[in-house]
Amino acid sequence: MEGKILRIIRQVGERVEEDGLLLVLDAMKMEIEVVAPVTGTINEIHVSEGQNVDSDTTLVTID
Amino acid sequence: MTEIVSFFSQTGFSNLSLGHVVMWLIGLTLIFLAVRKKYEPLLLLPIGFTVFVVNLPLTSLVGNGARGPGLFTFFFHYGLEWEILPSLIFLGLGAMTDFGPLIANPKTILLGAAAQLGVYVAFFGAVFFGFSIPEACSIGIVGGADGPTTIFLTAALAPHLLGVTVIAAYSYMALVPIIQPPIMRLLTTEKERKISMKQLRPVSATEKLLFPLSATLLILLMVPQSAPLLSMFMLGNLFKESKVVERLTEAARNELINVVTIFLGISVGSTLSAENFLQARVFLILSLGLVAFVISTGGGILLAKLMNLFLREKINPLIGSAGVSAVPMAARVSQTLGTQADPKNHLLMHAMGPNVAGVIGTVIAAGIFLSLVE
Numbered sequence: 014m015e016g017k018i019l020r021i022i023r024q025v026g027e028r029v030e031e032d033g034l035l036l037v038l039d040a041m042k043m044e045i046e047v048v049a050p051v052t053g054t055i056n057e058i059h060v061s062e063g064q065n066v067d068s069d070t071t072l073v074t075i076d
Numbered sequence: 077m078t079e080i081v082s083f084f085s086q087t088g089f090s091n092l093s094l095g096h097v098v099m100w101l102i103g104l105t106l107i108f109l110a111v112r113k114k115y116e117p118l119l120l121l122p123i124g125f126t127v128f129v130v131n132l133p134l135t136s137l138v139g140n141g142a143r144g145p146g147l148f149t150f151f152f153h154y155g156l157e158w159e160i161l162p163s164l165i166f167l168g169l170g171a172m173t174d175f176g177p178l179i180a181n182p183k184t185i186l187l188g189a190a191a192q193l194g195v196y197v198a199f200f201g202a203v204f205f206g207f208s209i210p211e212a213c214s215i216g217i218v219g220g221a222d223g224p225t226t227i228f229l230t231a232a233l234a235p236h237l238l239g240v241t242v243i244a245a246y247s248y249m250a251l252v253p254i255i256q257p258p259i260m261r262l263l264t265t266e267k268e269r270k271i272s273m274k275q276l277r278p279v280s281a282t283e284k285l286l287f288p289l290s291a292t293l294l295i296l297l298m299v300p301q302s303a304p305l306l307s308m309f310m311l312g313n314l315f316k317e318s319k320v321v322e323r324l325t326e327a328a329r330n331e332l333i334n335v336v337t338i339f340l341g342i343s344v345g346s347t348l349s350a351e352n353f354l355q356a357r358v359f360l361i362l363s364l365g366l367v368a369f370v371i372s373t374g375g376g377i378l379l380a381k382l383m384n385l386f387l388r389e390k391i392n393p394l395i396g397s398a399g400v401s402a403v404p405m406a407a408r409v410s411q412t413l414g415t416q417a418d419p420k421n422h423l424l425m426h427a428m429g430p431n432v433a434g435v436i437g438t439v440i441a442a443g444i445f446l447s448l449v450e
Contacts, residue, residue: 014425032419040424041404043411048419068275068425 016040018064023073028054035073038066049075091133095350102353103127103345106243115250119223119341123243126345138346148346155343157235161336162228163308168333169224169435170312171325173403175287177428180276183387184395184426186379188433191399193375194219195441198368205360210234213445215361218244219368220438221252222401227344228305229442233449239348240358244365252405253412255366256373256397260413263377264393268384269417271392273426281317288313295440301450302443309439373397376430398427401434 019037023029029049038045053075060072084090106124110117130137130148137146145153155161178184199216207215210233217229218241226245230238248255288310296303315325376396384390394413398406407427414423 014422041408043408043424045411045422045424046415046419050420069278 014038014040014045014068016045016066018060018062018066018072019044021058021060021062023055023058025055025058028052029075036060047072049073051075086134088133088135093133093350095354096131096133098354099131099348099350100128102348103129103131109250113250116246118337119246119344120250122338122341123246123345123348126342127239127348130346130348131350138349148342151339152343152346155339156227156231156238159228159231159304161340161343162224162231163304164336165224165333165340166305166309166439167312168329168336169403170288170309170314171316171329173309173313173316173432173435174284174428175313175432176279176284177276177425178432179279179283179287181426181429183383184391184429185433185436186383187376187391187396187399187430188401188435188437189399190379190396191372191376191401191430191434192220192437192441194368194370194372195438197371198364199445201364201367202361205364207357208234210449211237213449214241215364216368217241217438217442217445218248218365219372220401220434220441221245221249221369221372221406222435222438223249224340225305225401225435225438225442227340229445232446235347236352237361239344239353240361241365242344243348244362248366248369249402249405252400252402253409255369256400256406256409257413259370259373260377260394260397260409263374263381266417268381268393269413270421271390272418272421273392273395273423274389276425281319284317285314288317291436295436299440299443299447301446302439305439305442306436309435369400372400376400376434392421392423392426395423395427395430399430399434399437401431401438403431403435404428406434407431 016038019039021036022034031052032048035047035049038047056074056076058073103124106120109115110120137148195216198219199212202212202215214230214234214237217226223245226241230241292310295306312328315321376399377393380391380393380396394410398410400406407424410427411424414421
């Protein structure tokens with residue numbers, strides 16, 4: 014999904030549960046909450062707030 | 077004394093009727109909905125004010141006054157009767173539309189077609205209730221939930237119904253997030269709402285460039301009567317996808333569409349005089365329009381479920397309701413209900429396929445109606 018990163022909720026090193034909120038994306042004037050697909054620790058956040066992203070951009074890496 | 081009486085008889089006060097006051101209230105309600113509720117403000121605000129002002133007696137903004145046709149009558153005549161305004165809106169819409177999701181998953185075009193079901197049901201309903209065939213066409217098209225197409229068809233076939241059908245179309249479009257979800261929940265199971273769809277494949281620039289050309293060829297050979305809206309729509313899209321006329325693309329989807337929207341609002345609002353609007357049939361038209369919209373929503377969902385019987389990669393039926401052409405409101409509703417069932421399930425882009433197909437579907441339906449009447 015193409016859009017703009019609105020807010021990043023988590024920080025690197027934080028632990029997230031499956032379905033836990035990671036960041037909020039703005040696509041077609043809609044706030045879309047991106048949640049963790051798995052439980053794990055956030056290894057790296059590849060994007061910053063305000064950045065435009067394409068549909069195949071990696072947003073967050075979770076270990 | 078006689079001078080005073082004759083002056084008074086030429087003021088608005090002595091020519092006021094109850095109907096005028098009711099129309100003011102309707103105009104003010106539209107302004108209220110636009111300002112406070114943000115319901116389609118770009119159209120409802122100019123329409124609301126125009127309704128208010130044309131129902132001030134003796135203003136001669138519409139019809140033939142002592143000094144010839146009124147100002148708004150010119151807007152209506154050249155803008156709507158000549159089909160100019162809706163066509164220019166479609167040019168702008170084309171320059172905004174990304175057909176990528178439809179090209180990546182072409183079978184969603186069927187959902188866009190199925191969501192026109194209500195259009196035809198409402199058409200037969202309107203005929204049953206004694207409306208003439210051209211009137212029934214204009215009432216039916218409301219079910220496609222596409223404003224400019226409704227304006228285009230009604231101006232051509234039943235201009236006396238223009239105000240009503242357009243208010244109905246834009247109200248139901250604004251109410252998409254309220255009307256659609258209950259129907260969608262009713263017709264789908266929890267398990268179906270959780271169906272996850274594979275990310276759409278990337279679509280190349282060449283495919284996107286060829287789409288407006290091939291779609292124009294195919295559709296206009298089948299339904300030539302849909303040409304005014306469809307050709308402008310596809311020209312706008314060709315501007316966008318060619319990537320060589322950035323200035324024209326931007327002009328079509330920003331300045332031009334904004335200017336046209338102002339005149340469209342005035343022209344539509346000017347048809348809402350007390351005599352035109354305050355009749356028992358209006359309630360029937362609004363109801364038939366709503367029924368059409370509900371059935372269209374259901375039609376898209378049910379076809380998605382039917383297709384799932386045959387498909388190996390299942391479609392989430394929640395994207396079926398996006399086949400009504402309210403872009404992108406209906407796709408947003410699919411997204412919202414999808415994430416409610418499963419927070420990882422993002423349907424927005426999948427729903428854009430049927431959504432843009434729905435716009436084409438409604439334009440084709442209008443073309444079919446036009447050929448039916450001719």
